[in-house]
Amino acid sequence: MYERILLPTDGSEGTEHAVDHAIALAKQFGAALDVLHVTDAPVLPLDAHSQALLDAIEEEGRSAVEEIVERASRRGVGTVAGVVREGEPYRTILDYVDEEDVDLVVMGTHGRTGLDRYLLGSVTERVARLSDVPVVIVPRPDEAAEE
Ligand code: ATP
Ligand code: MN
Numbered sequence: 363m364y365e366r367i368l369l370p371t372d373g374s375e376g377t378e379h380a381v382d383h384a385i386a387l388a389k390q391f392g393a394a395l396d397v398l399h400v401t402d403a404p405v406l407p408l409d410a411h412s413q414a415l416l417d418a419i420e421e422e423g424r425s426a427v428e429e430i431v432e433r434a435s436r437r438g439v440g441t442v443a444g445v446v447r448e449g450e451p452y453r454t455i456l457d458y459v460d461e462e463d464v465d466l467v468v469m470g471t472h473g474r475t476g477l478d479r480y481l482l483g484s485v486t487e488r489v490a491r492l493s494d495v496p497v498v499i500v501p502r503p504d505e506a507a508e509e
Contacts, residue, residue, distance in 0.1 A: 364391040368464040370398045370455045373426030376472035376483070380500040384468035385434050387498070393466070394441035397430045398458055399423040400451040420446070452488035459495055468498045 369384040371377045388395040401420045408416065424446050431444040447454050459467060472483045482490070482499070490497045 364393045364466045366396065366462065366464050367391075367393045367466045367468060368396045368398060368455070368459060368462075369430065369468050370400070370451070370485070370489070371423075371426055371430060372451075372473040372485075373399065373423055374470075374472075374474040376474070376502060377470040379502055380468050380470040380498075381430055381433070383498060383500050385437050385439055387466065387468065388434065388439045388442075389437070392440070394443070395434050395439050396443045396445060396458075396462065396464065397427050397434070398445045398447065398455065399427045400454045401446065401448050402451065403448045451485045452492070455485070455489050456492055459493060465495050466498065467493060467495060468500065471499055471501045 364387065367384055367388050369380060371381070384395060387393070401423055404412075404416060427444040427446060431442050434442045445458075447458070455467070458464065467489060469486050469489065470483075471481070471486060473485065475483075480487075486497075486499055490499060
């Protein structure tokens with residue numbers, strides 16, 4: 363049913379709960395798992411200080427991806443790839459789905475910044491609305507318990 367599953371991550375606690383679901387689904391279906399982090403491209407040219415900050419943020423994203431890739435391999439997912447791309451996160455995720463023939467996306471309701479503002483973070487909302495493939499949206503446990 364599913365051969366290629368995409369887990370987009372911003373490296374946050376909000377995404378953490380989606381990781382277990384993505385790994386379990388990949389194992390269940392014998393699917394490949396792609397872990398994708400998108401760094402926002404700066405619109406303006408940066409001074410050295412801002413560039414250093416941006417590099418540090420990018421490095422954080424990269425290590426979040428690597429950590430999840432390692433965990434998935436350890437838990438027995440056969441094919442795991444870690445990818446970092448630059449761009450607008452929701453657009454880059456949707457393009458990745460098209461280009462790489464992903465057939466299921468697994469992501470969190472919330473990520474780094476939006477916690478209690480809305481029902482869904484803006485990246486998840488747009489991906490869920492615009493994706494051609496099913497999107498599994500995983501809440502934080504306490505979020506689910508509030509129902
Ligand atoms: P907002 O960004 O709208 O302020 P938020 O940060 O709480 O709110 P989202 O950004 O939509 O919520 O995050 C929800 C999910 O979207 C995350 O769990 C993750 O799966 C995905 N996501 C968000 N940002 C990125 C990113 N830069 N790269 C990859 N995946 C991302
Ligand atoms: Mn966000």
